[in-house]
Amino acid sequence: MVESHLTMPLQNLDPSIATTTTPDRRQRRSTEIRERLFRAALGIFAKKGYAETTVEDITNAADLGKGTFFNYFPSKEHLLAAFSDMQVGKLAAAVEDMRIHPQPMEQFLESLTVRMTEEPARTPEVVRALLQANLSSSSVRGLMQEKNARSEALLTELMRLGQDRGELRRDLEPLQLARVFRQTTFGTLLLWSVYGDASLPERIRTALAVLWTGMAIRKPVTPRPPES
Amino acid sequence: MVESHLTMPLQNLDPSIATTTTPDRRQRRSTEIRERLFRAALGIFAKKGYAETTVEDITNAADLGKGTFFNYFPSKEHLLAAFSDMQVGKLAAAVEDMRIHPQPMEQFLESLTVRMTEEPARTPEVVRALLQANLSSSSVRGLMQEKNARSEALLTELMRLGQDRGELRRDLEPLQLARVFRQTTFGTLLLWSVYGDASLPERIRTALAVLWTGMAIRKPVTPRPPES
Numbered sequence: 001m002v003e004s005h006l007t008m009p010l011q012n013l014d015p016s017i018a019t020t021t022t023p024d025r026r027q028r029r030s031t032e033i034r035e036r037l038f039r040a041a042l043g044i045f046a047k048k049g050y051a052e053t054t055v056e057d058i059t060n061a062a063d064l065g066k067g068t069f070f071n072y073f074p075s076k077e078h079l080l081a082a083f084s085d086m087q088v089g090k091l092a093a094a095v096e097d098m099r100i101h102p103q104p105m106e107q108f109l110e111s112l113t114v115r116m117t118e119e120p121a122r123t124p125e126v127v128r129a130l131l132q133a134n135l136s137s138s139s140v141r142g143l144m145q146e147k148n149a150r151s152e153a154l155l156t157e158l159m160r161l162g163q164d165r166g167e168l169r170r171d172l173e174p175l176q177l178a179r180v181f182r183q184t185t186f187g188t189l190l191l192w193s194v195y196g197d198a199s200l201p202e203r204i205r206t207a208l209a210v211l212w213t214g215m216a217i218r219k220p221v222t223p224r225p226p227e228s
Numbered sequence: 229m230v231e232s233h234l235t236m237p238l239q240n241l242d243p244s245i246a247t248t249t250t251p252d253r254r255q256r257r258s259t260e261i262r263e264r265l266f267r268a269a270l271g272i273f274a275k276k277g278y279a280e281t282t283v284e285d286i287t288n289a290a291d292l293g294k295g296t297f298f299n300y301f302p303s304k305e306h307l308l309a310a311f312s313d314m315q316v317g318k319l320a321a322a323v324e325d326m327r328i329h330p331q332p333m334e335q336f337l338e339s340l341t342v343r344m345t346e347e348p349a350r351t352p353e354v355v356r357a358l359l360q361a362n363l364s365s366s367s368v369r370g371l372m373q374e375k376n377a378r379s380e381a382l383l384t385e386l387m388r389l390g391q392d393r394g395e396l397r398r399d400l401e402p403l404q405l406a407r408v409f410r411q412t413t414f415g416t417l418l419l420w421s422v423y424g425d426a427s428l429p430e431r432i433r434t435a436l437a438v439l440w441t442g443m444a445i446r447k448p449v450t451p452r453p454p455e456s
Contacts, residue, residue, distance in 0.1 A: 051364075128363040134422050135356040135363070136279075141422065148422060176434045179419070183435055187415020191407070194362050194369065194376060206404045207411055214442030 034072045036062045041079050042126055050080070050129030077140040080133050083126075084147040087116060088154070095154050098161065105167040106212050113185055113204055124196025127189050152178055169217050177215060184211050262300045264290045269307050270354055278308070278357030305368040308361050311354075312375040315344060316382070323382050326389065333395040334440050341413055341432055352424025355417050380406055397445050405443055412439050 040062035044053045055076060059066045073079040094112050134144045155178035162168035168177060188207045192200045268290035272281045283304060287294045301307045322340050349355060362372045383406035390396035396405060416435045420428045 132363050180438045183415035187411035210408045210442035214438035
């Protein structure tokens with residue numbers, strides 16, 4: 001669960017592979033090339049920006065012919081969508097883990113956010129590219145809407161779990177809590193990525209501290225004398 | 229304060245005009261043309277998207293010659309930046325108002341957010357265009373960073389005021405609270421604008437309800453029996 005994107009196999013990039021337990025040599029080779037293209041692309045996005053990156057830049061960096069790219073991804077946009085799939089896969093695994101091994105929700109949300117925003121998602125250029133894909137006027141946005149819907153559904157399930165366990169406030173619907181959580185994390189990534197400075201960990205910590213106080217079920221606090 | 233963008237004079241678009249109390253005819257004409265270009269542009273952004281809109285589309289809709297545009301805005305990006313200026317102007321006026329006429333912070337933040345997200349900022353295409361400008365890899369992002377810094381400074385001042393008045397938690401710096409507030413509102417606009425559906429008012433209300441609980445100074449709550 002804590003292993004980095006850069007070393008974990010990218011099963012999420014091809015659902016057909018995840019279900020095959022003994023892939024033959026051709027399949028292994030195919031997965032390897034897909035991964036190579038994917039990592040090369042993220043590296044170049046981070047260096048020269050998403051819009052400015054051409055398919056040829058990616059295949060050059062991956063040391064592959066340009067035509068190879070299209071055997072794996074119909075377009076540059078689909079490669080970006082594959083990255084979102086990977087993020088949704090991480091989220092699904094985390095929620096499943098929470099269901100089987102209950103953990104305090106506050107720590108869980110914190111470690112989930114840290115995990116979802118670690119490398120390579122921590123590169124400002126990659127974050128900007130992903131957010132831009134969500135905002136683009138083309139069909140890419142349609143792809144992204146699907147991923148968004150899946151993330152929202154998974155987080156709604158998580159929030160319901162938190163309410164059932166008596167940790168989260170019940171005057172809001174699980175879907176409402178899920179949306180507030182996503183809006184907070186996306187907004188944090190958005191405003192940080194405009195600068196891309198070193199403030200991300202601090203921004204996330206603070207945003208989650210405020211958010212947690214706002215989402216938690218209110219326990220009585222003992223009155224204390226006013227601050228001087 | 230509550231009048232719509234669509235009817236208020238756009239002084240923020242040209243600081244030199246705001247300081248002149250008796251503009252002569254030429255200046256009035258200049259302001260009028262600038263406004264016409266601005267409204268025409270927002271209308272077309274909303275219809276065909278920001279990236280797809282050409283300067284010619286804008287001048288056609290405004291019934292002006294193409295060359296006229298560049299007398300008022302160096303580029304399409306500068307027109308977008310002018311819109312941000314208008315938003316920052318609204319924020320500055322609201323913070324000034326709060327300093328002179330103290331209001332409960334919770335209601336103030338709610339009415340501020342409603343005011344900042346009303347027409348024309350409520351058009352999903354305009355919101356997407358503004359967010360994309362923040363994410364673009366060109367010089368536009370530099371322009372946007374300036375507006376962001378001004379907004380952040382104004383909100384930091386507001387949060388300090390709220391702390392001084394004993395309404396906001398004091399374990400976080402005013403700057404941290406300002407960032408969390410901006411991240412929440414931008415994140416809400418971002419995720420709504422991907423769909424552009426009717427959910428914005430509900431999303432804002434819920435996000436602010438959670439945020440307020442998280443930002444307010446904690447008052448003791450009376451214990452009550454657990455829910456059955």
